[in-house]
Amino acid sequence: MNNVAIIGTGQTKFSKEEANVEKLLFESSNECIQSVSNCSSKDIDGVLVSTNNNSKYMGAILSEFLDIQPRIAHSIEHLCSSGTNAIISAYSYISSGLADVVLVSGVDSTTNPGQILEWDRSRGNFEHPIYWASMLTKAHKRKFQTSEEELAIVSAKNHKHAMDNPHAYSNEPKTITEIMNSKQITKDLRIMDCSRSCSGSSSVLLASEKSATEFSDSPIWISGIGQKTTSASFTKNDLDEIKSTHVAADSAYKMANILPNDIDVAEVHDAFSVCELMAISELGITSGEKSGEFVRNLFNTEDRMINPRGGLIGAGHPLGATGISQTIEITNQLQGKSEKRQINNAKIGLIHNMSAAGTSSSVMVMKN
Amino acid sequence: MNNVAIIGTGQTKFSKEEANVEKLLFESSNECIQSVSNCSSKDIDGVLVSTNNNSKYMGAILSEFLDIQPRIAHSIEHLCSSGTNAIISAYSYISSGLADVVLVSGVDSTTNPGQILEWDRSRGNFEHPIYWASMLTKAHKRKFQTSEEELAIVSAKNHKHAMDNPHAYSNEPKTITEIMNSKQITKDLRIMDCSRSCSGSSSVLLASEKSATEFSDSPIWISGIGQKTTSASFTKNDLDEIKSTHVAADSAYKMANILPNDIDVAEVHDAFSVCELMAISELGITSGEKSGEFVRNLFNTEDRMINPRGGLIGAGHPLGATGISQTIEITNQLQGKSEKRQINNAKIGLIHNMSAAGTSSSVMVMKN
Numbered sequence: 001m002n003n004v005a006i007i008g009t010g011q012t013k014f015s016k017e018e019a020n021v022e023k024l025l026f027e028s029s030n031e032c033i034q035s036v037s038n039c040s041s042k043d044i045d046g047v048l049v050s051t052n053n054n055s056k057y058m059g060a061i062l063s064e065f066l067d068i069q070p071r072i073a074h075s076i077e078h079l080c081s082s083g084t085n086a087i088i089s090a091y092s093y094i095s096s097g098l099a100d101v102v103l104v105s106g107v108d109s110t111t112n113p114g115q116i117l118e119w120d121r122s123r124g125n126f127e128h129p130i131y132w133a134s135m136l137t138k139a140h141k142r143k144f145q146t147s148e149e150e151l152a153i154v155s156a157k158n159h160k161h162a163m164d165n166p167h168a169y170s171n172e173p174k175t176i177t178e179i180m181n182s183k184q185i186t187k188d189l190r191i192m193d194c195s196r197s198c199s200g201s202s203s204v205l206l207a208s209e210k211s212a213t214e215f216s217d218s219p220i221w222i223s224g225i226g227q228k229t230t231s232a233s234f235t236k237n238d239l240d241e242i243k244s245t246h247v248a249a250d251s252a253y254k255m256a257n258i259l260p261n262d263i264d265v266a267e268v269h270d271a272f273s274v275c276e277l278m279a280i281s282e283l284g285i286t287s288g289e290k291s292g293e294f295v296r297n298l299f300n301t302e303d304r305m306i307n308p309r310g311g312l313i314g315a316g317h318p319l320g321a322t323g324i325s326q327t328i329e330i331t332n333q334l335q336g337k338s339e340k341r342q343i344n345n346a347k348i349g350l351i352h353n354m355s356a357a358g359t360s361s362s363v364m365v366m367k368n
Numbered sequence: 369m370n371n372v373a374i375i376g377t378g379q380t381k382f383s384k385e386e387a388n389v390e391k392l393l394f395e396s397s398n399e400c401i402q403s404v405s406n407c408s409s410k411d412i413d414g415v416l417v418s419t420n421n422n423s424k425y426m427g428a429i430l431s432e433f434l435d436i437q438p439r440i441a442h443s444i445e446h447l448c449s450s451g452t453n454a455i456i457s458a459y460s461y462i463s464s465g466l467a468d469v470v471l472v473s474g475v476d477s478t479t480n481p482g483q484i485l486e487w488d489r490s491r492g493n494f495e496h497p498i499y500w501a502s503m504l505t506k507a508h509k510r511k512f513q514t515s516e517e518e519l520a521i522v523s524a525k526n527h528k529h530a531m532d533n534p535h536a537y538s539n540e541p542k543t544i545t546e547i548m549n550s551k552q553i554t555k556d557l558r559i560m561d562c563s564r565s566c567s568g569s570s571s572v573l574l575a576s577e578k579s580a581t582e583f584s585d586s587p588i589w590i591s592g593i594g595q596k597t598t599s600a601s602f603t604k605n606d607l608d609e610i611k612s613t614h615v616a617a618d619s620a621y622k623m624a625n626i627l628p629n630d631i632d633v634a635e636v637h638d639a640f641s642v643c644e645l646m647a648i649s650e651l652g653i654t655s656g657e658k659s660g661e662f663v664r665n666l667f668n669t670e671d672r673m674i675n676p677r678g679g680l681i682g683a684g685h686p687l688g689a690t691g692i693s694q695t696i697e698i699t700n701q702l703q704g705k706s707e708k709r710q711i712n713n714a715k716i717g718l719i720h721n722m723s724a725a726g727t728s729s730s731v732m733v734m735k736n
Contacts, residue, residue: 054422054481060446060723069598070595071597073597074445074457078443082442088440092460092461095464114424119423227438228437228439231431232425
């Protein structure tokens with residue numbers, strides 16, 4: 001089995017403006033290829049596009065734009081976790097020897113069709129994700145006495161982090177009070193607890209050990225992978241846990257031979273405030289009981305360990321691009337290139353992404 | 369690198385009736401899992417759905433239907449060659465050690481959105497595939513003096529083969545004269561030169577060497593893989609060749625360590641009559657000049673070597689399912705289970721699939 005590294009990254013600004021997905025894809029992937037000196041389109045033998053967009057043949061379209069004639073090209077869709085799924089697929093092509101250098105580009109636009117969960121009949125008319133987020137929030141409050149303020153801190157922290165991320169959707173700080181007074185959209189959810197669907201694209205270049213060391217001075221290695229889908233229907237899951245994250249994390253830690261407290265920096269899927277609290281406990285970084293306190297402490301000490309780029313709440317959530325932007329953040333952190341938001345001496349990073357009320361999760365551990 | 373085999377197969381009948389894609393997926397995948405004694409849903413750790421359908425999260429939906437909680441789940445789209453791309457992706461997950469047993473299920477319905485090639489501005493208003501097929505046909509006639517009769521023989525042969533395929537869309541023989549007198553839809557194309565979009569689903573189960581030998585008495589090994597995308601736009605290619613097929617075949621032969629004349633049976637992508645003639649020459653089975661004569665000889669001697677299940681023209685073309693049905697045919701042939709359409713003593717089989725005027729191709733070599 002070949003080792004696989006991230007060697008290049010590129011991304012557009014995330015924006016609320018509706019945009020042409022092909023144009024966004026080209027922008028991020030072109031920047032990604034340019035980021036790797038000596039690597040040209042001829043060296044790339046796989047192009048995977050991660051998106052919820054209904055356009056067809058996007059792998060071939062992007063390849064033609066970039067003057068790449070790859071072996072492997074296609075689109076991958078798995079709602080919010082499409083991006084990490086595509087990166088893990090690229091890993092498997094390289095690790096198995098079918099490809100050597102693979103471009104993974106994710107994109108979605110503000111009006112992408114992955115937002116409304118039409119397939120899940122168990123939701124009745126409650127097709128929008130705010131309904132499951134509301135139920136998870138209520139369950140978390142009941143089980144762990146989580147306060148409205150602790151939930152608001154997640155959002156305040158991530159909006160604050162986003163201020164130092166030039167690609168983020170959000171560009172102004174939000175106070176805890178502002179968040180707690182923002183528009184109530186269900187009994188347990190306020191508008192500022194929610195990430196926003198937006199337009200954006202991000203791309204990474206993956207390479208085999210041989211090519212990674214040839215093309216890059218600072219390859220970042222994918223050392224652990226875990227994935228799990230427990231169901232498609234929200235109501236098949238318990239409301240107070242995200243089992244898919246727990247199982248995926250266990251696999252990733254085992255493969256990377258690390259423990260949760262070895263993690264220096266993590267990007268976790270905070271589609272809603274409660275998701276960050278649930279994710280950090282399912283990942284073993286803290287416990288459910290202490291998750292609110294854990295995040296409060298990060299906020300008070302200005303520790304950027306969790307979601308340094310601003311998470312989905314601060315950076316925005318263009319579905320197919322999200323997992324790839326999370327991976328770019330961890331790559332930059334482990335390369336020491338995160339400027340104002342750099343975590344000191346980051347050696348081990350984690351990416352956690354999930355879909356549809358946590359019915360599916362993917363976790364990657366990365367090392368420098 | 370682990371060896372990977374096909375150990376199970378299942379498919380629905382292909383039909384012109386519009387159908388629910390989830391229902392079709394369940395039918396073929398359930399039959400596929402049932403075809404492997406001792407293998408249960410608990411043993412399956414990947415579910416890949418190949419489709420052009422716009423529904424989201426189909427990997428998770430199918431998993432829930434089948435009571436599978438896989439590690440890996442998502443949808444893959446690359447127009448007509450989605451199915452073989454998904455099989456090769458499953459191969460890479462298993463070969464890299466990320467999965468052990470993977471279900472690949474393809475589906476599309478009569479009105480699937482992959483038929484009209486809206487993205488290719490170089491086509492102008494000629495978005496329907498019949499226009500490129502017409503241009504390829506004209507070029508083949510000019511370069512190789514291919515006759516109308518030779519083109520009609522491709523269709524007559526494949527309709528004839530389909531008579532012995534209970535899953536095929538076509539269920540009546542067509543004479544050469546009937547085909548040559550069928551409705552002219554462009555100057556160089558008649559309606560019976562065309563495969564038909566239809567509803568259908570097919571599924572295969574792939575396994576590592578360890579699990580394949582545990583679960584199956586007759587695993588069929590994927591011994592060669594080649595893929596190539598040359599462009600997305602039709603007009604970037606020469607009209608008298610399918611370069612992507614040539615390149616993909618060379619890679620697959622090299623990996624499998626075989627020569628074209630080692631092939632006992634092949635499924636090739638005959639979306640239109642001319643495609644079969646072009647494919648068999650690009651694959652090195654014959655030359656462009658002799659391709660018409662080669663097919664005439666097969667027809668006259670009742671040799672089923674090329675497209676024994678009836679190809680796309682005879683069996684129908686539910687886009688996302690096509691490559692998987694091709695793989696099922698070769699699997700059955702190498703297992704000696706093809707009944708009336710069995711090729712004697714078939715040891716080495718080939719699958720050739722392609723998308724959008726041959727701008728993308730995939731080739732697999734299989735051995736028993």
